[in-house]
Amino acid sequence: IFKFLGAISVDLGQDRIKPYLPTILTPLYRELNSNYAEQDPTLKNLSQEIVELLKKLVGLEAFSLAFSSVQKQANQKRAMRKKQRALQTVANPDIAARRKLKRHKNKAETRKRKIESLRPMYKAKRHRSHALKDLAMVE
Numbered sequence: 001i002f003k004f005l006g007a008i009s010v011d012l013g014q015d016r017i018k019p020y021l022p023t024i025l026t027p028l029y030r031e032l033n034s035n036y037a038e039q040d041p042t043l044k045n046l047s048q049e050i051v052e053l054l055k056k057l058v059g060l061e062a063f064s065l066a067f068s069s070v071q072k073q074a075n076q077k078r079a080m081r082k083k084q085r086a087l088q089t090v091a092n093p094d095i096a097a098r099r100k101l102k103r104h105k106n107k108a109e110t111r112k113r114k115i116e117s118l119r120p121m122y123k124a125k126r127h128r129s130h131a132l133k134d135l136a137m138v139e
Contacts, residue, residue, distance in 0.1 A: 006050040021066040
């Protein structure tokens with residue numbers, strides 16, 4: 001997709017790409033700004049190259065305006081999601097409690113995995129899943 005965006009921007013040229021610049025920059029900004037664990041470095045390098053290409057193609061001023069608008073929009077979305085999560089905690093405490101329990105369970109599992117990796121002889125007790133037993137009608 002990133003290669004396609006770069007090719008389209010070069011093909012359209014300087015004047016015709018300007019209205020589409022925020023749309024093109026949105027996925028590139030998301031990739032450059034992401035910090036998840038299994039991030040592909042080649043993808044990040046490719047997005048950086050396309051950003052540089054767009055900067056040369058459009059000019060620094062127009063690029064900066066579009067990039068700052070994309071950045072501002074992403075920050076607003078992030079703040080809105082955070083606010084909605086906080087409001088949901090107050091409005092629906094049962095859903096919030098379930099989310100909290102799930103988070104604590106995942107944390108305990110992560111801790112067990114870490115202990116197992118550090119001490120291979122030690123086997124932590126794991127919660128057995130009863131998913132198939134719940135589906136079965138025989139009991």
